[in-house]
Amino acid sequence: MFYKDHSPPHFHVRYNEYKASISIKDLALQNGKLPSKVLGLVIEWASLYQDELMEDWLLAEKFAALKKIPPLE
Numbered sequence: 001m002f003y004k005d006h007s008p009p010h011f012h013v014r015y016n017e018y019k020a021s022i023s024i025k026d027l028a029l030q031n032g033k034l035p036s037k038v039l040g041l042v043i044e045w046a047s048l049y050q051d052e053l054m055e056d057w058l059l060a061e062k063f064a065a066l067k068k069i070p071p072l073e
Helices: 036-048 050-061
Strands: 010-015 018-023 029-032
Touching: 010 036, 010 050, 018 036, 036 050
Parallel strands: none
Antiparallel strands: 010 018, 018 029
């Protein structure tokens, strides 16, 4: 997630040489590409923390400190 990023709310994913952005609202791939297994894990994690991701998005818009979100275990 980047400060003052463009709408709609989303977060960025990097995995090896792959880069993608995922919509927070519907957890859909917006841009880029990820291996299907990786995309599945990212969506699983994001579904667990969708509210927290949206909260961080709102904080980023205000240049406030983001809250740490736990990894998928």
